[in-house]
Each structure stands twice: as C-alpha cells, then as structure tokens.
Amino acid sequence: MEFYEFIKTANVEDVVLRQPLQPPSRGTLCVTGHHLLFSVREDGNARQVLLLLRNIDATEKSVENFSGYSSCGCVCRMTGSSGTITVKCKDLRVLQFDIPGMEQCLNIAHSIETLSCLSCVSEMYPFFYRPPHLSLQDKWGLSSTEEFYSQTKELHDRWRVSSVNRGYAACPSYPATVIVPKDVDDDMLMKVAKFRQGGRFPVVCYCHRKNGRVIVRSSQPLTGANRKRCQEDAFLLQAVIDGSDKGYIIDLRSSQQAQQARMTGGGFESKSCYTNWKRLHRQMERGKVLQESLVKLVEACSDESHNMDRWLSKLENSRWLSHVQTALSTAGLLAECVERDGRSALVHGSEGTDSTLLVSTLAQLIMDPRCRTLEGFLTLLEREWVQAGHPFQQRCAHSAHSHARFQQESPVFLLLLDCVWQLCRQFPLALDVSETLLLRLATEAYASDFGTFLCNNDQERCSLEVKEKTHCLFRALLRREEREWCSNPLFEPTELAIWPSVYPQSLQLWTGFFLRWTRETQHLVEAQQGIRKMRRSYHGQCHRLLFYKFLYDKKKHCSVLSFHRTLCKKKTTFHIIPMCW
Template identity: 75%
Template sequence: MEFSEHIKTANVEDVVLRRPFYQPTKGTLCVTGHHLIFSNRGGDSARPFLLLLRNIDAIEKSVENLLGYSRLFSSTGQSQRPSVSSGTITLKCKDLCVLQLDIPGMEECLNIASSIESLSSLETVSEMYPFFYRPPFLSLQDQWGLSSTEQHYAQMKEIHDGWRVSQVNRDYSVSPSYPPAVIVPHSIDDETLVKAARFRQGGRFPVLCYYHRETGTVIMRSSQPLSGANRKRCREDELLLQAVIDGSELGYIIDTRSSQQAQQARMTGGGFESKSCYRGWKRLHRQLEKGKVLQESLIKLVEACGDQSHSVDRWLSKLENSKWLSHVQTALSTAGLVAECVERDGHSVLVHGSEGTDTSLLVSSLAQLILDPDSRTLAGFLGLLEREWVQAGHPFQQRCAHSAYSHVRLRHEAPVFVLLLDCVWQLARQFPLAMGFSEPLLLRLAKEVYASDYGTFLCNSDQERCVTGVKERTHCLFQSLLRANERQHYSNPLYERTELAIWPSIQPPSLQLWKGLFLQWTDDALHLVEAQKVIQNLVSQCHRPLNEKVENTDG
C-alpha cells in the first residue's frame, strides 16, 4: 500500500498548534508519509515544525461546534444548522511531549486523526522512515556499525590464549537472536557449542561479554537452561561453564529471577543450573522485573509527573507507588554484585534470566560501566550499547512499540532500555567526572529508541536486520553521534578518566528522579536546560586556553 492511500486529507489551513515552551501558533498543517509538518505564518525566517509520526504514542480527538446551534429559526420554523465546526487532536508522543492541534472543520479533523493513526502504526520495517532518510553528511557506503565481534576480540590481546571467536552462528541457525560471531573458551569446539545451545532457551549459550584484565576473570551471559521438570542435563553445557573457571575455585551464576520464578520455569521446560551438575558454580537469585510490571511502572511514573494539580504529599505518594526508582535500585544493586564478584573477589560470573535478552543485558552493561573505564568514554559507551544490546539481540521493535501514553497494551512491551539509561544517569550524577558523555546523549538515546531517523534500533535481532536490509539501506545512529560536531554536544566537558571502578550508592537518598527525562516538558526543565548551556559554555571557555597551551607545548 502506498503512503498516499493512508492520507485522507493532506493539508489544512488555519490550524493552531499548541506545544510546550511556545505560544499557540496558527499555520498550515501537512501530513506526509512519515511526518507532520506545521508551517506558521511568521514569514520566510520561520522554520517549520516537524514531528516524526512514529513518535506518536496516542491520539485523542474531540469535535465540537464553534458557534453552537443558532436560536434563530428560518421561515419554515426549523432551527438552522451551525455553519462552523472544529476539532481538537491531542498528540501524546513517545518522548513524553504532549501537543495539541486545533483544526477548523469537523471532517478535516477526523481525516487528519485517521491519517495519523494509520501512518504512526506502520508495522512493516521497510516502510519506516530510516529507509528514506538520506542526510548529506552520511553515506550508505560507510561502515554501518562501530565494531564487529572480530574487531572487538582483536583489541583484547590478553584473552587470545584462553578465548577464541567462533563463527558457529554465521547463518543464525544455532541462535536466531545471537550475532554471527561470539567469543567462547578456546578449549570448546563448535560442535560442543551447538549441543550446548540446544540446552539453552533460544539457543543463547554462555558467551563472553567482559574480561577483567587485573583478575583474569570474566562476565558471561546466556539464557536459562532447559532442564525442565525432569532435571535434564547437558554435558556440553556443563563442559562449557567448567572451561570458564578452569583452575579457579568458584564462579557465580547471577539469576535475574527469584528462586520461586526459577522453580516455576521448570514446569514449562525452563529451569536453572543444578549445583550437583555445575561443580564450582554457586547460584544467586536477584529478581529484576520486566515485561508488564516494568511497563506499568513507567506508565504510573509518567502519569504522576504529568499531573501538576497534586499536592506535594500526593505527588510523592504517586511517585513511590510507581516503583520506578525501586527498579533502578535493584538493577544497580545487581550490577554492583556482579562487579564485586569479578573485581573484589576474583570470580567469574554468568548472568541470565529466562530469555537472556533483557535483564541479562541490563546487568552485564551496568557492571561493565562500573568496572571498565573504556566503557565510560563517549565512543566506548556507544560501543557497549552496540555489543550488549543491538548485536546481542535485545528485541527493540517489540519492547519499544509503545511508550507510556498508548491505550494499547502489547504483551512484549517493556522499557528495559529506558531503565538502563536511567541507571546510567544515576551513575553519571554520582560520578560527574567519570563519564565521558553527558546527559543530552542519554536523552537523545531515550528518544531515538522509540522513534528515529536511523536504523540502529529497528528490528529485534541482527538476523532480522540482515533480512530486511537495515545495514545496507539505513544509517547508523552511533556513527552519526561520533561526528565532530555531535561529539562536542554530547561530550562531558568535566570528564577526567579514572582507571578505578565506580561503585554506586543505592541508598534511597542517593537515587533521584531523572528530571531531565520525566519532567523535560515542564517550565522548570526549560530553565535547567538554559543553565546547563551556560555552564557548558563557561567550562569550554576555561578549557580552551589550557588546551591551546598544551598544543603549543607539544609543538
């Protein structure tokens, strides 16, 4: 179906746009295949307002008469029909912005609303805007991602004796959600990996995601074993994990489910690693919520933040009832436990929940940020997201189909990636000098994951991106963010590299609501943004003479 077939009315004059931080403006509204374009009457210098339709989470419309029914009667004695009608469309966006369009004409209003509803919910990946976006500063001939598994492995020369790159999943037949190449123990051949994959949900057998140089220990991740009610065993899976701790006394399995949930999973074919079968491994349970529970938590939080009529006590009560900060606390606590096992205790760790595509990635990513200074640079952080989320098979299209406003509740939705960004913001707030990137980068990512010009967050796996041609026909967000002018905007001017681990405090007073995200469309947020710009300019001016002095000294 062509985009034009979805558009019932393409242009409407005399539309009034109401949006945060701006006075109501009258102008022309245009509906295209991927955008709403609003052009005001401010002359040639006035820039049009563009809204990516994919960013729209919910549409609310109302139609009413402007003049009402006339009390005058015609010569026939019948009341006259109203001559003017109008409608209001409220657009609630996935980036939490709420817009209002006042449209003259009942039919035009209903047509515009119908067009938006249809175009904002296109499900065919190849019809989405990243396949049509062609910025002049990027080329489709450029490398799509930042790094491959092979390139990442080549940079870690210290692991070459004990670990290798396996191409066992090159055709995605072993695990549809894994990338073609993974890093595994050197002593484990591909045949063993294939058999171990059959024993793990979705074929997600244990793979390396982090190597700690000082202790020689590692963080691995996987999905749950398929032991089932009959407590089935897999010698190859046991051999794989034994190879990880060969010569060590102990390894830890951090299960992101409660003990009860893990037991219940056995009734449906899942399960956990038995202590008697996996000698040398100790299992710990740290329950992290996902799915519907996490989605409902975000909805309640956004509802609380969007209601300005509550008293302070009522607002704090609703904030607490959302339990969002409890999810932040649990995620940081579990990541801290993993990091502590690796650095302080010198033990390797395997992280998994059930599917291994959500909380496992969340915990492994945060643990690496705590431990690894390379992951805390701008390029390093984007590389971490690429490895641990994009390449590792987080199902972005399912999880981020809707945000907090949608009236549709899909089974697979969950803001796990937004939770990660919130946890990273908490780390950056507690350690303002340790991160090479700034809050605007996290806010940009929180927006892009739901609606983007780029193909980075399209699809649910690397295999799907290959099938749909994402890497050949769209541009990579991470590549764009590392361009010189983007780097300047998203870099932390106060950054000072430290080789030490950064251990977050998870006490309630140490965790705060991320105002930059959840209160970004309030008047107070506008003042904060202006203050941050002033601070950034001051810091940049202070650093410039120092940098020039260093350059002159080097010369």
C-alpha cells in the first residue's frame, strides 16, 4: 500500500490551530503517511507541531465559518467556505484546526481518519523511524528469561529454564523460554498447557530473595461443567510449594464469576485436587467495564461547568479510583502472602494477560527494591507486560474519545501506571521513577515511534520481525540524555517493602495525566524543573539532612514556607518543592 493514495490534499495554507495552553496560531497544515505537521512563522520565529496520526482517537468535522486573524492581529469572524476539524488524541489532548475551503477540510479529515486507523502493523511508523542516535544493530530489550534466571540465584536450586515453548507450540502468548520447577519435564508442561486457557500454564515470575518463595502466574484451568482434572497440573503446583505446607491461589474473580466460568469451559482449582493450596477470591474488573470507567472519567475532566457537585458526582460515577484501590489492595494481599506469611502464591484471572500482570507487577514493586530502580522498573515492565503477552495492540487500539464500538480495548496498562504514580506519591523517595516517565509510557503505549508496544505477544513480534526492524523504547529511555528526566532526583534506595495505603483519602486523581492539558497543571512541570535544578545545585550533605527533616518532622508540622525561611536564615540556595501527601 502507498500512503499517498489516501492523501488527496497534502497541505493547506492559512490554517488556524487552537490547542490547550497556547494562543491560536496561523500557519500551514501538512499531512504525511504517519504525521500531521503544523508549521507557523510568527515574528520571524518558526515553530512546528508534530502529531503522530496513530495518536488520534477520533475526529469531528463541521463545515462553517471559522475564526481567523484580521489584518490588525485580533481574532474575528471570517466569511466564506470553510470547515473545522477537531482532533481528539489518545493522550487526551484536543486540537482544533480551522481550515479555509470546505473541500480541503473534507479531504484532510478523510486522510486523517484513514491513516490513523491502519491495521497492518508493518505499515506503522516504528518500522520507518530511524533516529540518528540509535541503531537497529543495538540489542533489543533489556533482559531475557535466561538473564533473569542467572541474576536470580535463589531460583537455581529448585527451578530451571524450559524451552518447551520454542516455536510457540505450547502457548502463543508466552516467550520462547520460561521458568518452571525442575521436577516437571517438558512433556508434562505440554499437558498442563492444554489444561489452561490459552496454554498459559503456571510459570515463575518472581522469587523472594530472603525466603525463596515465588509468585507464579497463569490463566484459569479448563475444568468445565464436568470438573475435569489434570494430574500434571496438580503435580506442577505441588512442585511449586515443595515441602511447605501451604500455598495461596489469588483468583482475580469473585467466587460467583469463577463458578459461572465453568459453564463456558473454564473454572478454578478445587480443594480436592489441590489440597495444599488455599484459594482467595479478589474480584478485579477488566475489559469493557474498565474502558467505560476511563471514558466516564475523561468526560468528567473535560466538563467545564465548574460545578463542584457535578464534578464530584461524575468522578465518583466513573469508579476509576475504585479500580486503583482494588488493584493496590490485591497486590498488597499477594505481597503479604509472600513477604509476611512466607508462602508461594499463584495468581490468575481468566486469560492471565491483564489483571494478572497488573497485580504481579505491583506486588513486585512493593517487595523488591531492585524493581524500584529506573532500570529495574523498565525491566519489570518488559518482563511482566511485553514478554508475558499483554495484548497491547488490542487493548490500546482506542482511548477514551473514540466513536467506534469498543471490542477488546481496556486501559489495564494505564491503570498500572496510575497505581505506580500513587506509590510514588505515597513514597516520594523510594522509587527512581519520575512522573514524566509515567506520562511518557502512557502515551507510548497508545502511539509510539518505537516497536516495544507493537503486537499482542512475542509470537507476533517474531513473525513481523519487530525486534529486527524497530527500535526498543526501554533501551532509548536508559540513554544518558534521557535518564535525567526519567529518574527521580530524590530517590533513596531502601531494602524495606513499601506498603501502600488504600484508604480512600490516601488515593488521589492523577492530575498530571487526566488534567495534563489544563493550566492548573503547569506548576507540576515547573516543580519538576525546580527539583532537577536543586539536585544539580546543592553539594553539601547538610542541605539533604535539612530536607529530610522537613519531610519527616511531623511534630513541628513544618510548612513549605517556614522551611524556605529556615534555609534563607542559613543563607542557603534551595528550590522549594511542592509535595503531595
């Protein structure tokens, strides 16, 4: 396919762009195979707005007179044939283009609608993106299963790396190699794969450094209405707990949902077959319910009525924060089983590709300090989401603005990033992750220059040669030029687990994402810049100690202003940091 076939009008002059946080500007709008390019030259200065077409969630067009610039420089009504295209992006930005000429407007709108919905992965922009500082010869990805196994010495006694999925014969959504008990051979694994939905048999994703207990994840067993059994599956789970007397199964469905799943061929682990496992049900919404929650929240954030009762009502009806609370509390339960009770745990829902990955990722962040470093966090995302088979292509096909009927879309990855943001807010020193990085990841998951979030699983990436023909986002984020804004300048490693509070008053709306295009969030960017200046400017340890005293001295309830005065008395140069507690 040639992109020019869908571009009837390549560029239009005298277009007025209206965008958040910026005054209206007039310039030239160009349409390419993958981008919208708006160029403006004012007062001798040229600037551009480049928008990836894949980032466009919906377009609205109307044919009418539009507002433009008069000769005196003010905005006025202009007559004649013209149109307006409103572009609603997956990152929640809304842009409006006032285009002179009705035919040009319709042509541009048609090109945007067609090119923003390309279904062929190999025609998407990551296959054409060639930045000068990256090479296709560079290693793709941060870590493999073999590297993770070699770095986790606690796994070496009882666990092994299996190549049973070489060629994706056992499970299309798993990587080629997985970590399983040494006592279970590959023939048994093939039988267990047939007993689990989608072939997602139990595999190890985490091993506790101190007690050696593991987190295992899978999909639901296919017991069906006849309550079928699989001796190999029961043997595998018994090998997971080895000599310990008990293990926990965290089923991310209600007991009623698990019972109903039997009617469609699914089911759960029965007590009679898995005698040493205790099953706990923690219902987590996913799929259409989660997508509708995001739509309602974005609608509430776009409401400009400035009515407090209306805003609070819409926020509550969206139930987004309830989903955040459920995810954090379930992850806390999983971490408690491993960290405090010293038991291994199996976590799964139905398919094991959504809520399962969400809970296992958050539990590892709670327990493991290695996952809370910048590189450790990105490696965790790669292992638990990219390699483990989260279907990004399906889940992130549309965001909150699309007029299309939602099919398999679900903002599970966005929910994860929101939960991580809550952890960063509650523990501002414990994670080497900046809000800027979380915002970047949220945008890249829906529309990216890189191939990391393309396709639905490792098998699809292999068949389309994604790793050979595109660049890896995580590799790019770890370059020296990117680390400064990706990392948390206040990061102080701790070996302790971080247990998040899930009380309603402890959770807040992620304004940096959901209200990122409003003027009220501009101070967040300024605060981040101030923090980074502070890190570069101070050298004495006394400044650090003073800052810690400010953070943790609850008896004096020191305010930002009084802290600033303290520093001024000591003739210390310091940047004030607005903290959220």
